Amino acid sequence: xxxxxxxxxxxxxxxxxxxxxxxxxxxxxxxMRMEALPVPEHLASLGVLENPWVMGIAAIGALAExxxxxxxxxxxxxxxxxxxxRPVGGALLAxxxxxxxxPATQVIAFLLGGGASFLAHGGKxxxxxxxxxxxxxxxxxxxxxAEDVATVGLLWFAYEYPYAAAGVAAVLLALVLALxxxxxxxxxxxxxRRPKETSEG
Numbered sequence: 671x672x673x674x675x676x677x678x679x680x681x682x683x684x685x686x687x688x689x690x691x692x693x694x695x696x697x698x699x700x701x702m703r704m705e706a707l708p709v710p711e712h713l714a715s716l717g718v719l720e721n722p723w724v725m726g727i728a729a730i731g732a733l734a735e736x737x738x739x740x741x742x743x744x745x746x747x748x749x750x751x752x753x754x755x756r757p758v759g760g761a762l763l764a765x766x767x768x769x770x771x772x773p774a775t776q777v778i779a780f781l782l783g784g785g786a787s788f789l790a791h792g793g794k795x796x797x798x799x800x801x802x803x804x805x806x807x808x809x810x811x812x813x814x815x816a817e818d819v820a821t822v823g824l825l826w827f828a829y830e831y832p833y834a835a836a837g838v839a840a841v842l843l844a845l846v847l848a849l850x851x852x853x854x855x856x857x858x859x860x861x862x863r864r865p866k867e868t869s870e871g
Contacts, residue, residue: 676767677839678832678834678835678838678839679767679828679829679832680764680767680768680783681764681843682825683698683760683767684760684764684782684783684790685787685789685842685843686842687790688757688760688791689791689794690735690817691731691760692729692734692735693732693735693818693821693822694763694821695732696732697826698719700725701826702720716766740810740814741810742802742807745810746795746798749791753791756787757785761779761783764784764786765779765780792846793850794849796849797813798810801813824838
């Protein structure tokens, strides 16, 4: 596996961790335990994810997040609590993916992984804050379910096709930036509208 594939996987996993950290950990560990995800020798440190205790805690976190993320405003509180947790988790996952014999690459992976996860978390939290302005609960549930499906599908794709993982990471990054831009526009329109000038008669 070349450096581009490794960077692509690390980037994809980090960005997806900003959406669903616990689901990323549990899905990766489950795939490894079922031998559906063959792990190269230099990624052996990911083996800790198939530890029953790690998988159990991740499963509880993923289940709690699944329900909390679909309740209007509770999802925003959940996101606020995980503002630090997700970037650290994404950084550690990225760190586990790179070659442990190269400390410089590990430092870079840790910093970039944390940054990517934080950026994805910011995009998700901002977009969900905008969705929460809608009084009906259907849109919130639909967006949350789409995030669940996209996380599992893209995570599988990145691991199954490492050569395409860099493309997945690039698409995810573009999507996150688009979410941040759209959220900024909507929030500006909702809360920072200039009062209309009244014409003097």
